[in-house]
Amino acid sequence: MKVTKLKKKSMNKTLNQGLFIVGVMILWELVARAQWFPVLLFPSLSSVFVNLLTELVNGEIGGRLLFSLYLIGAGLGLAVVTAAVTATSALISPIISDWVQALMAVLHPLPGIAVLPIIILWLGTGPQSIIAVIWFSSIWPLITNLHTGLRSVPATQMEAGRNLGLKGIALIRFILLPGAFPYILTGLRVAWARAWQASVAAEMVFGASGGEGGLGWFIYKKRFFMEIPSVFGGMIVIILVGLLVERLCFEWVEVRTIRRWGMTSE
């Protein structure tokens, strides 16, 4: 009884939210068609979708998306490796732990995009600079969460592991990493969001070399040519990819891991 009621409630919520979004879309279409604003600046939603479809078919947006994903993959991948090495060293040596904490306190408040000018001077205006900015933006949430997560593992679980003869790498691999997993997942989520933001922002400054660029560059270029439906189209693709990754990747993993293990606070 109770379960079905709960299910019904959450169904109602989803329905409610879906209807709201559809409502906003209809409102957008109507306002655009009423032509209260210049059509050039406020295109109708239907024209945005028609445009998007064309760009999907001719492969333009797909190519941009792939390029963005490649940049994010490289930046985020590097950040994960760096964070893992840093957090592990901090775990082994209290001195390094102090350093890491100092670094986090000082550099965490600095938005990734703020380092772009100096990165351009050091690395030039190519994909490598965007990857560097993505790396810088996503590394702090990763390190913070790993650092906290590894320390959140209960001492008794560590001792239960040591009692079974585990030490060093094996203790990290079998006890600390799974124990810290709720934090690791949170870190990855935040890092992914930051990486997206950083890549779009960085590309808007200079795109990438030789006219190659990702979605940020796409939006920027379309604005330059006043192809406003495409500007919105680019934003919609970013939203859709964000939603897809959240729902398909992160939530999929969460349901099968920390929620099944009862390691969520909700």
Add this chain to the structure above:
Amino acid sequence: MVSNNEELVIENLDKTYYLGERRINALERINLQVKTGEFINIIGPSGCGKSTLLRCIAGFEKPTNGRVKLRSNEIKGPGIDRMMVFQDFEQLFPWYTVLGNIVFALKVTKMIATAKERKEIAKHYLKMVGLAGFEDLYPHQLSGGMKQRVAIARALSVQPRILLMDEPFGSLDAMTRSTLQEELIRIWKETKVTIIFVTHNIEEAIILGDQIIVFEANPGRVKEVIKNTLSRPRSPEANDFSQIWERIHKLLGFKNRERVLEERNLIRLFQEERELSLLPHL
């Protein structure tokens, strides 16, 4: 005559902590012999070092002086010949099922070669602690008493020589506690494992132990060793039971409240320090 069935010998063990300038003698001159298959209870007030002694036997902590010998080999660190069951409900690995926790123990200790055998043995021990049918649940789905049962099954599955129990029933309600005491005695008889059981509950000590070692605090020392020859099953209603109870009660004594609180604070500091010092062990 020195008999050769001495499982564990503790010789002149001291454990000293420093909290800033302050020196604390958690344990002083501890000498104990435990025979194979015995059920030993250690009882004492908070801060008497009874848990510290258990942790020295487990190898989680090193004695300042003296040594602990298991079958004449000096203990250097943790090992599966001495398995600990903690009071803390968090000792199970939440990312494994009930069965998975035991299978994992068998796997990392390389006790059993094949996955199929590991599963069978895990099931055997779960049945022993009365948890057949709960194999696929995760720890967070279990009650406190069930978690402690799994912890006992996991500890026994690697066939330790000694089961170390640090107030394992201390956080359970009275009913569950007494059920688990009975079952522990059954399991002890079935497996013939040697058990060293720390408690601060007089009744629990009398129901369980062959020997009751009464500790005093500041410094942590053995005050008296009581042979408990009451016939099993033991009931608190029996006449002899209350005699032993009175004796232990007297030995433990009464202290004024401030003293107890001060000791409790010290223990907290020990534990915090222990948690901080855990990571460098890697």
